[in-house]
Amino acid sequence: DADVFPQVIDPLFQRLPPALERAVGEVRRDERRARERLQLCTRLALGLLLASPFWLVQMLRLGKYRAGLGERFGRVPARIETGDHRAAIWVHAVSVGEVLAIGGLVAALREALPDLRVVVTTTTHTGQKLARERFGEANVLYFPLDFAFCIRPFVRALKPRLVVVA
16 A cells, blocks of 8 residues: 555654664665656657657658768767777767867877777768868767667767867
């Protein structure tokens, strides 16, 4: 019964030592945060699902967004998995402007930290094209969608020590 829980459990919590009471409070906060994260991910997934017909039409009609679709959904390209296995510095540049802006940063990072690989991600086709010209195809990817199942494979493959968002 839902009414029994507060009657039985709450009196027990009133007699807890302060340290245990703090721990129980932290668990409750963690549970609340986990629920909030789940609600946010659910809303994002629902938004993606509702918007998918629009994006599908754009892909078919204009050819936009088709390039790098697998990478956006978490498929790590073979050139990353079979290539350089050093830990990485992940630099994200949305489009052409950001790719132009990070040129000096990427060069400085490569010089200062030769033991780490510098990988650049972009979200647009034009940004991807310019980044591949400037930093080499083996070091440039499309940025995955902001879902754990899309990002997790990239994190595992790249083992980033640092993420820079331009």
